[in-house]
Amino acid sequence: MTEQVIAGTDLSRLRELNSLTVVRALRDQPPTTVTELASVTGLSRPAVDVIAQGLVSSGWATVVEPGGSSTVGRPARRYRFRATAGHVIGVDVGGHKILVLLADLDGNVVHTARRSVAADADPASRLAALDEILAACLRDAGKTASDIWAVTVGVTGPVDASGKTTLFTPLPGWQTVDLATHLSDRFTCPVIVENDCKLAALAERWRGTARDANDIVFLLAGMRMGAGLIIDGVLRRGFGGAAGEIGALKAVKWLTAPSHLQRCPGVPPTVGPDDAAAWVFNAARDGNRDARTAVNRYVKDVAIGTAALVLALDPQVVVFGGGFSRSADLVLEPLHRELRKLVLRMPEVRASTLGADSVALGALRLALNEVDQRLFSVGLSAPVAPRR
């Protein structure tokens, strides 16, 4: 049982609650009339009227004066959530690239900045590249750091509560990097660092293939396998931020799974190690026997770790994402078949639809969650960038 806050409510808090209710009803909606809001919220029309005007004067909403009216009766004034009152940033710091998304409070991406980074870049130069691209993104979007309400950065490896990746990370030298502190010098708003698999899982539920599901196992499949878990609609971090790291168990074959692709016979020597997998998938699609065998072995190994997660959590959906999701057409069917042999209750298996942007999108979503949480706990004053 969750510990409930024991706190009484007075009338000003009542107004605040109802204002938040109206804001919720307004968000992610086309401009809405007072009557519609009244029926959605269950409040009376005059009450909503007062609240809506209050939201306009405090800056949370804007008025849309009636244009060409289409129905009978007096045309209604409409109210719209002012999503541009604040902005958030989501970043994906990957091995090869850094991707920055800047979005408004409705999650509409207003600017994108991408830049490639050498896979073996040392932490200092990677951080420098991050600083540069962040500055460029802000500049090009016509914003300053103080316009940003929350920043989330996705990195590989489990992230602890302080935002560090001390347990393990494939980025060279990254164990000692304190990314959260580094960015806190550049932003006054909350800065969150989170594991890339977890963020991609969030994205898949927000705008991807699992929008309908509350219990999701997300697989980030690439040269490294990872997983992100959403349980009861909430991203699961684990007590130390290491949830979903089933790949560390040797009995589960995730560590070695991608090597079936890399070591597949027949890969031309001209193809680098990073592109071997793509070559094998293409060859398998063309009917190459060795390639098909390699893919099947790969899927068999992936299925074992996936089965462990499915048995542990009994999700509604398993989403196959990450770099290899471009080859989901080859993977999904055998993955489904292998999984069926191993689990008690078979979940749906779907392919990711978001591709390479999923981590940065998930970072956006987490930043928006942070903003929402403040909004709905602290209350509605004037819309300004929150400080830590």
Place this chain on the structure above:
Amino acid sequence: MTEQVIAGTDLSRLRELNSLTVVRALRDQPPTTVTELASVTGLSRPAVDVIAQGLVSSGWATVVEPGGSSTVGRPARRYRFRATAGHVIGVDVGGHKILVLLADLDGNVVHTARRSVAADADPASRLAALDEILAACLRDAGKTASDIWAVTVGVTGPVDASGKTTLFTPLPGWQTVDLATHLSDRFTCPVIVENDCKLAALAERWRGTARDANDIVFLLAGMRMGAGLIIDGVLRRGFGGAAGEIGALKAVKWLTAPSHLQRCPGVPPTVGPDDAAAWVFNAARDGNRDARTAVNRYVKDVAIGTAALVLALDPQVVVFGGGFSRSADLVLEPLHRELRKLVLRMPEVRASTLGADSVALGALRLALNEVDQRLFSVGLSAPVAPRR
């Protein structure tokens, strides 16, 4: 992101919310004065006064007139939550026994009934025994079925949303039993059927060794291995009720783990298969070499499945419970050692303190949760047994 209910609040709902706040403050507390309640809830003293009197007149609270006062000033009237306004029942239907606990709304057990059942009893006779013991428990406690606000029954095997164990259960013939419907004929209140491991996990967090933790992996260790998961303080059922069934994965050695104990060389033929494990644990404690080896092999196998759960969920605590938890002194140290080799972040490992009652206790807790949920969503009218 959880979907929030969009509903406005008017003044009567405000009063209801504040009444619930006072009830929450009153529960699990010694009798409390109005002034104390006012400071805890943040409401004004007159407001609390009115609310408290309302609770008394509706039957949710009782007045304790001031007795010998210990402080200066006028002695204050005190209010107490009327836990006896309703009662709940928690049942453990095990292979060998049925245990029934009857408790008030504070979870105080007011009556216990236990009865052994043959392990190979057919479903009909097991259900008959259940009916009998339930009737006897109600009679001896001086209650009728209509006094009961919620009933929860724990059974082995994964339980789906409708309360059936269709996927798998070790109880003979139990696949086709519809326990929820069976009991619904005997009670008008909500009836919940749930997996025994999950219930034991709840109990351990409520009154056991994991009261401080919000992220728990509970192991029900006996001749069958099972697990119950509490994540973010909430019991995790999984989409189809099959969460925690990691034992079904062969790569994880839970199915065969107990056989190391049963097949240990040196077990006297006079010892039956059900008591072999106890004999081996005792022998190991006395220094028997074969027995120690058997225990170590057992623990090694248990550790693999546990590691899978720990890696998947990254819990704060692993609780070793179930029948074998009596031998936790032999298991805990090697389990800790083996686990440390396999996981990324080491959780605490603790032994269960509840013993054989844990499943029935957890059933009580779930029944109380059901009552609470109704209370805090439907609102406070007069305290009467809820109907489905």
Place this chain on the structure above:
DNA sequence: CAAATATTGCTATGGAGTTTACAAAGTACG
């Protein structure tokens, strides 16, 4: 016995939402 302290009961005040009523601004139709 009086002073100090704390609780209880009562009244006035103000804030928030609802209901009711009515004017204003459109459309539909003869």
Place this chain on the structure above:
DNA sequence: CGTACTTTGTAAACTCCATAGCAATATTTG
């Protein structure tokens, strides 16, 4: 083109809830 109808916007009256402040009461302490 004018009337009937529909819906919106706004104001006033009313109800309900919590608060603040004050008087009355009960008990301890010196």
